[in-house]
Amino acid sequence: DIQMTQSPSTLSASVGDRVTITCRASQSISSWLAWYQQKPGKAPKLLIYKASSLESGVPSRFSGSGSGTEFTLTISSLQPDDFATYYCQQYNSNPGTFGQGTKLEIK
Amino acid sequence: QVQLVESGGGLVKPGGSLRLSCAASGFTFSDYYMSWIRQAPGKGLEWVSYISSSSSYTNYADSVKGRFTISRDNAKNSLYLQMNSLRAEDTAVYYCARDWVGWFDPWGQGTLVTVSS
Numbered sequence: 359d360i361q362m363t364q365s366p367s368t369l370s371a372s373v374g375d376r377v378t379i380t381c382r383a384s385q386s387i388s389s390w391l392a393w394y395q396q397k398p399g400k401a402p403k404l405l406i407y408k409a410s411s412l413e414s415g416v417p418s419r420f421s422g423s424g425s426g427t428e429f430t431l432t433i434s435s436l437q438p439d440d441f442a443t444y445y446c447q448q449y450n451s452n453p454g455t456f457g458q459g460t461k462l463e464i465k
Numbered sequence: 466q467v468q469l470v471e472s473g474g475g476l477v478k479p480g481g482s483l484r485l486s487c488a489a490s491g492f493t494f495s496d497y498y499m500s501w502i503r504q505a506p507g508k509g510l511e512w513v514s515y516i517s518s519s520s521s522y523t524n525y526a527d528s529v530k531g532r533f534t535i536s537r538d539n540a541k542n543s544l545y546l547q548m549n550s551l552r553a554e555d556t557a558v559y560y561c562a563r564d565w566v567g568w569f570d571p572w573g574q575g576t577l578v579t580v581s582s
Contacts, residue, residue: 394510401560401572402510426516429575445510449567453526456510 359450360384370465371448375436379460381429381446388452393422393431396459397442405444406431436462467491467530467571469561474576481580487561487573495519495539498564501546502572505555507552514546515564529555548553551580 361384371377381391389409394402402412405415409429419434433440441464446457475483487499501513508543514525514535523535534547558577562569 390567394569401574402569403572404568405570406572408563447510447568448499452524452568454512456512458509 359453360387360451360455362377362446362448362455362457364444364446364460366460367458368461368463370463371436372465373436373438376431377436377462379431379444379446379462381424381431383427383429383448383450386426387448389425389452390448391422391424391429392447392449393420394445394447395440395442396445411424467563469563469571469573471559471561471573471576474559474578476550476579476581479550479552479580480508482547482549485548485557485559485561485576485578487546489542489544489561489563490564494537494542498566499537499544500562500564500569501535501544502560502562503555503567503574504560504577505554508557508574509524513559517542544566548578551578553580 363382365380391409393406395401405416405420410422421432423430441462443459443461445459468490470488477483498517500515503511503513516523516535532550536538536545556579558575560572562572
């Protein structure tokens, strides 16, 4: 199975900050990567697919980049609603595997 | 709007069985692959199983292979997960999700399965 590793595991930031979360794959996954946002007690919500394609309805402050084995999720200007846990997921090969998550906390 | 609603979770003893259901609405259910994904308490996400639109193809995580069976009824817009020989490590919130043969969107609200004596 392809292993996905996110960093950092926890990130403290303030409203208005620009933040970046990194996801690394144990082998090349081309651009077959998605990002999800999960709030406590809620289901994950798709933000980005194919590494950089923004899901309809997701604010443009979210962006994704990368290919191969290294990917980033960037939030350009943090809003109060963005404090949550973020997961990357590869779908280059079965089984699709998730990163361990990055918890974005209010500083 | 697109909606997925899971049901059937609960408390079950080790070795027991449970059948989860997922009712879909707001889209042509028979056109899409569907998946089950789980999340143990306080932990990350683990894909469990998928089924193709016509039920021709299924696949399972190694952790559940031989114990869980995914199925669907396109006439009833419903997805199922039959879980047998349950173990403590199967305790999790189970989500159904529309599977775009890659990413998952949307997800249901989840149903909690607790395996404990």
